[in-house]
Amino acid sequence: xxxxxxxxxxxxxxxxxxxxxxxxxxxxxxxxxxxxxxxxxxxxxxxxxxxxxxxxxxxxxxxxxxxxxxxxxxxxxxxxxxxxxxxxxxxxxxxxxxxxxxxxxxxxxxxxxxxxxxxxxxxxxxxxxxxxxxxxxxxxxxxxxxxxxxxxxxxxxxxxxxxxxxxxxxxxxxxxxxxxxxxxxxxxxxxxxxxxxxxxxxxxxxxxxxxxxxxxxxxxxxxxxxxxxxxxxxxxxxxxxxxxxxxxxxxxxxxxxxxxxxxxxxxxxxxxxxxxxxxxxxxxxxxxxxxxxxxxxxxxxxxxxxxxxxxxxxxxxxxxxxxxxxxxxxxxxxxxxxxxxxxxxxxxxxxxxxxxxxxxxxxxxxxxxxxxxxxxxxxxxxxxxxxxxxxxxxxxxxxxxxxxxxxxxxxxxxxxxxxxxxxxxxxxxxxxxxxxxxxxxxxxxxxxxxxxxxxxxxxxxxxxxxxxxxxxxxxxxxxxxxxxxxxxxxxxxxxxxxxxxxxxxxxxxxxxxxxxxxxxxxxxxxxxxxxxxxxxxxxxxxxxxxxxxxxxxxxxxxxxxxxxxxxxxxxxxxxxxxxxxxxxxxxxxxxxxxxxxxxxxxxxxxxxxxxxxxxxxxxxxxxxxxxxxxxxxxxxxxxxxxxxxxxxxxxxxxxxxxxxxxxxxxxxxxxxxxxxxxxxxxxxxxxxxxxxxxxxxxxxxxxxxxxxxxxxxxxxxxxxxxxxxxxxxxxxxxxxxxxx
Numbered sequence: 190x191x192x193x194x195x196x197x198x199x200x201x202x203x204x205x206x207x208x209x210x211x212x213x214x215x216x217x218x219x220x221x222x223x224x225x226x227x228x229x230x231x232x233x234x235x236x237x238x239x240x241x242x243x244x245x246x247x248x249x250x251x252x253x254x255x256x257x258x259x260x261x262x263x264x265x266x267x268x269x270x271x272x273x274x275x276x277x278x279x280x281x282x283x284x285x286x287x288x289x290x291x292x293x294x295x296x297x298x299x300x301x302x303x304x305x306x307x308x309x310x311x312x313x314x315x316x317x318x319x320x321x322x323x324x325x326x327x328x329x330x331x332x333x334x335x336x337x338x339x340x341x342x343x344x345x346x347x348x349x350x351x352x353x354x355x356x357x358x359x360x361x362x363x364x365x366x367x368x369x370x371x372x373x374x375x376x377x378x379x380x381x382x383x384x385x386x387x388x389x390x391x392x393x394x395x396x397x398x399x400x401x402x403x404x405x406x407x408x409x410x411x412x413x414x415x416x417x418x419x420x421x422x423x424x425x426x427x428x429x430x431x432x433x434x435x436x437x438x439x440x441x442x443x444x445x446x447x448x449x450x451x452x453x454x455x456x457x458x459x460x461x462x463x464x465x466x467x468x469x470x471x472x473x474x475x476x477x478x479x480x481x482x483x484x485x486x487x488x489x490x491x492x493x494x495x496x497x498x499x500x501x502x503x504x505x506x507x508x509x510x511x512x513x514x515x516x517x518x519x520x521x522x523x524x525x526x527x528x529x530x531x532x533x534x535x536x537x538x539x540x541x542x543x544x545x546x547x548x549x550x551x552x553x554x555x556x557x558x559x560x561x562x563x564x565x566x567x568x569x570x571x572x573x574x575x576x577x578x579x580x581x582x583x584x585x586x587x588x589x590x591x592x593x594x595x596x597x598x599x600x601x602x603x604x605x606x607x608x609x610x611x612x613x614x615x616x617x618x619x620x621x622x623x624x625x626x627x628x629x630x631x632x633x634x635x636x637x638x639x640x641x642x643x644x645x646x647x648x649x650x651x652x653x654x655x656x657x658x659x660x661x662x663x664x665x666x667x668x669x670x671x672x673x674x675x676x677x678x679x680x681x682x683x684x685x686x687x688x689x690x691x692x693x694x695x696x697x698x699x700x701x702x703x704x705x706x707x708x709x710x711x712x713x714x715x716x717x718x719x720x721x722x723x724x725x726x727x728x729x730x731x732x733x734x735x736x737x738x739x740x741x742x743x744x745x746x747x748x749x750x751x752x753x754x755x756x757x758x759x760x761x762x763x764x765x766x767x768x769x770x771x772x773x774x775x776x777x778x779x780x781x782x783x784x785x786x787x788x789x790x791x792x793x794x795x796x797x798x799x800x801x802x803x804x805x806x807x808x809x810x811x812x813x814x815x816x817x818x819x820x821x822x823x824x825x826x827x828x829x830x831x832x833x834x835x836x837x838x839x840x841x842x843x844x845x846x847x848x849x850x851x852x853x854x855x856x857x858x859x860x861x862x863x864x865x866x867x868x869x870x871x872x873x874x875x876x877x878x879x880x881x882x883x884x885x886x887x888x889x890x891x892x893x894x895x896x897x898x899x900x901x902x903x904x905x906x907x908x909x910x911x912x913x914x915x916x917x918x919x920x921x922x923x924x925x926x927x928x929x
Contacts, residue, residue, distance in 0.1 A: 190732040191893045192909035193698070193881075194740035196900060198753065205749030205863075211347065212265065212354035214325035220357045221322040222312040228267075229308050231362035232301055238364060239298075244392060244422055245382055247297045249280070253360045254290040259823040260867060262358050263292065266307065266351030270300045276868065280380045281365075281427050282784040283570035284638060290785075293365060293427075295382055310344045311352040323353055367426030369415055374432045376538055376574045377415070378407040379425045381782050390414075393421045401538070406782060407574060409538040427782060428571045430608070432537050434563040436530070437595035437607050439497060439669035440630060442655045446663035452477070452507055452521070459686030460523040461505050461678050462557040464544055465498035467528035469661040472499055477506045478524045483543045484531060492661075494531040500658035500665060501560045502526055504675040511657045511664070515648060515676065518727045518912075519683040525551055530561060537563070537608065541578045548582055555588055555685050555692065558678040559615075560671035562595035563607035567636065570784055573608030576615075577781040583614040584778045589685075589692045591678040593670040594619035594643040599629040610643065611636045613788060613835060614776045616681070616696060618674040619719060620649025627717040630668060634716045637785045639827050640834060643719040645703050649673035676723075683727055688910060693774050693879030694741045699723055700836060701772040701881040702730040706843050720838070731910050735891045738767075738884040741910075742860065746775075746792060746876045752861035754799055757899035758884060759892045760856060764849035767884040769808050770840035771796045773862075775878040777835050780868070786833075790873035793830070793863040794837045796882065799855045809839040813863075833867070847887040857903075 214220070232250070239248040252264060260276070268275035281293035315321055318337050327333045328350075339346050369375060379386050385405045387397050395417055401409040409432055410418065418426065455477045467490055468480045484490070502524045509516035529535070529543040540561070548557070559579075567573055572580070579590050592615045595607040610617045613636070620628035628649055634642035650656030655666035677699065684695040703721030710718065724730055733739035744751060758765050777790040795807040811830050826832040860880065864873040886892055900907045 190728075191735060191737060191739070191891065192911050193731050193733060194738070194893075194897070195908045195910060196740050196742050197906040197908075198755070198904055200744040200751050200753050202748040203750040203752070211331075212350045214328050214354060214357055216325055218325040218357050219322060220328070220353050222315040223321070225308050225312050225315070225352070225356045228356060228359065228362060229305050232305055235362055235364065236298065236301060242424075244389070244425075247295050247382070248301065249293055249295055249364065249380055249424055250301075250362050251291050251293045251365045252362055253285065254292065254358055255360050256289055257284070257823045257827075258290040258292070258358060259826070260865075262823070264355045264359060266348055267304050267355045267359070268294055268296045268300055269351070270303065279783065279868070280382070281782060282786040284785050288638065291365065293380065295380065307344060307348060308352055310342045311349055314339075314342055314344070314349055315353075328353060364424055367419075367423050367429065369419055369426065369429050374409060374411045375415060375429045376403065376407060376432050377410050377418070377429045378427045378574070378782065380427045381406055389425065390418070393417065403538065403541060403574065403578075428568070428784070430537070430568065430573055431565060434535060434537060434565055436532065436535060437562040437564045438598055438630075439596060439667060439671050441665065441667055442652065443666040444662065444664060445666075448664045450507075450510065450659065452510070455521075455523050458521055458523050459682050460525050460554055461682050462547065462551055462554040463498070463502055463505065463524050463526045464529055464540075464547060464557060464559045465501050465526065465561060466530050466532050467495045467498050468502060468526045469495040469499045471661040472503065472659055474503065474506045474659070477521070478502055478526050480526045480528065481547075482528045483546070484528060485539070488531060490531055494533070496660045496665070497532055497560070497671065498526065498528055499660045500667060501558065501671060501675055503659040504656075504672060505558060505679060508676060508679065511659060515725055517676065517679060517725055519679050522679060522682060525554060535561065537573075537575050541575055544578060545582070548586065548588065556678050556682040557588060557590045558675050559590055559609065560593040560674050562593055562610055562670075564595075565607055566605040567608055567611040569638065572611050572613070572637070572779070572781050572787055574781070575609035576612035577779065579609055579612040580614045580779045583776050587692065589681060589696060590615040591674045591681060592617045593674040595632050596630040596669045596671070597632050604632050606632045606634055606636075606642060613640055613779060616645065616677060616699070617643040617719070618670060618677050619643040619646045619717060620668075620670045620673045621646045621718060621722050622651035623648070623654050625722045627714070628668070631670075631717050634719070637787060641715060641719055641836065644836065645677065645699060645720055646718045646722050647673040647676050680723070680727060680730065684731075688912070690741075690910070691743055691877065691879055693776070693877055694743055694881070695879075697772045697774040697879045697881045698730055698741070700774065700838065701770075701883070704772070704838055704840075706770065706840065706885070708842070728912065731912055733883065736886040736889045738893050738896045739881065741879060741881050743877065743879045746862055746864045746873055746878065749864055750861060751864065752859065754855070754857055754859040755903050755905075756858040756860060757896065757903050758856070758858050759895040759899065760852055761849070763852060765798075765852055765856075766849035766887045768841045768843055768847060768887060769796070769885070770838070770883050771808070772881045773837040773878060775835050775876055777876065778872040783867070786867055788833050788835060789867050789870070790876060791833050791865040791867070792837075792873070792876065792878060793832070793865060794839060795859070795861040795863070796839065797858060798850065798853055799857060799859050801854050805859045805861055807839070808841050811839070843885065849887065
């Protein structure tokens with residue numbers, strides 16, 4: 190086995206060229222003056238609807254697109270006031286039932302007036318010069334507009350082109366109507382109109398106290414307030430979720446209260462944060478747990494309220510002792526446990542506030558385990574309030590949450606995962622049985638129709654081999670994703686806190702190890718098992734086969750292109766006999782009010798040889814950013830290249846008759862990350878990333894020493910992730926030093 194290597198060196202940064210040129214229409218597209226008139230009629234109806242609505246200074250108007258719209262296909266003419274792009278006015282996005290974008294804009298009456306006027310001028314030009322319609326062939330040809338006297342119509346050529354393109358991509362305009370949970374409290378988010386939720390609601394007679402406000406746009410409302418809101422201003426509501434939820438079930442299949450287990454006192458082991466139900470201090474490992482109870486003091490817990498949280502902590506502290514077959518080689522961990530819920534039901538709003546408080550009070554903790562989840566399904570069009578808070582915390586802090594994928598009763602129909610397992614930045618974990626098949630209690634992703642959740646799977650117990658845990662009564666045999674997640678929290682903490690790896694690299698290593706060289710599973714298996722099952726032993730994550738060179742690179746994106754053209758790949762007989770794969774992880778800023786367009790930043794991944802023209806021949810043939818003309822569908826870009834996903838895996842296929850690769854004039858390989866912004870707000874500046882790259886020698890030869898030598902000659906600082914060496918360094922660093 191070969192050690193995984195770390196390469197440290199310099200990444201170059203380059204600004205983007207800017208500007209996308211004139212709008213283009215896809216092949217066979219056609220735009221008519223009748224279509225533009227239909228859109229004008231819609232906008233006139235919108236003005237009439239909002240005429241007597243004095244609550245807002247501007248109008249909320251939703252554009253219904255003909256498909257999943259790439260950022261480049263969003264409106265650029267309609268709703269533009271010359272001072273800023275219409276994209277700046279986006280306050281929400283979701284998918285229709287037939288999976289098309291519905292994007293909501295917050296625009297002023299003068300801007301709509303100007304939009305109608307420009308659309309009318311566009312119709313005149315279409316009728317006067319193009320017989321009332323334009324095809325893609327004519328529209329995309331520069332010479333088509335030479336004869337048009339745009340000054341006569343007081344409109345520029347560029348504005349005319351934008352309006353024609355917008356008219357193709359937008360089917361209609363309308364006002365979205367919200368749906369709300371009935372007969373109970375809910376966490377309600379209003380559209381971002383520039384005013385706080387307290388101010389807006391006070392104007393319609395709803396008083397909201399500070400303790401019920403989550404942020405400027407979100408608050409907890411009771412059923413009476415919801416009734417008033419839906420009667421007076423339902424158009425304000427962007428999203429809403431029920432607050433009081435039943436916990437997703439976990440399953441007990443037996444116990445052994447006669448077992449006697451002992452444990453030494455804790456010393457310098459790393460600490461994992463646990464947010465769960467209550468902790469019972471009567472267990473044998475109580476010295477390893479620091480406990481804070483955060484439930485309402487008016488709630489009187491019963492004995493069962495302590496079981497789940499205590500059992501989760503038992504795996505983190507001493508899982509390998511209780512389950513020898515799952516000994517991961519990571520040792521024991523201390524736990525800082527926050528009891529935020531009882532075992533019966535929980536308030537999402539209360540848990541959100543408790544999580545924020547717990548993380549702020551524990552800056553020393555890098556890995557948090559959250560094995561609580563709602564029995565309700567996540568929404569298809571927006572991220573839950575709980576998940577959004579977790580994503581924000583991980584964007585702002587150097588922490589990672591490991592979250593259970595939630596369970597169902599095995600006789601219930603298959604259902605979507607429950608909050609907060611829709612957190613995009615977190616590592617979400619489902620369960621498999623001893624045969625690595627999805628457990629009978631599994632629930633399924635995908636999230637927002639696109640993001641792979643769960644991320645990974647691990648053993649959570651099945652009827653033949655239940656998970657052994659410990660509560661105050663003794664050993665308890667259980668099943669559930671709640672007991673899969675702690676095992677991966679252990680592995681992450683070991684890599685981050687003991688070995689000193691970044692959370693980006695640690696997460697990428699777990700995902701890369703689970704995927705291996707397999708082809709992507711079918712959609713059903715991906716939705717249930719995620720990217721795969723993580724190996725049991727930590728050594729199997731931190732080592733590679735003898736014929737593989739696996740190395741990690743990390744860096745920070747500062748400008749549009751973060752790149753290195755300096756990765757050496759050994760040459761044998763004038764060829765490079767390797768297949769390659771790469772896994773990228775980063776933690777982007779997210780915007781819940783953007784609905785299905787949730788992640789603000791895209792890192793577009795390119796890795797491969799350098800062609801003689803200087804371009805990267807990426808191993809997945811990605812050409813989204815290389816200037817090649819392409820009308821790649823946005824859905825295909827998301828499917829093929831994981832566009833807007835914060836986890837990307839690209840791989841060549843292993844074949845028995847694999848051939849070595851041609852060596853170009855520049856024999857180096859390149860890694861490039863192109864940073865793209867959804868909202869033009871530079872949210873991607875200073876985005877840290879981790880990439881795991883594997884080169885597999887197709888003839889089975891071990892060439893790691895050649896690679897290390899070549900990398901050193903190219904200026905890379907190469908180190909081995911040697912578990913024993915790193916462990917010794919950690920132990921020395923944790924020793925108390927006494928000064929005389």
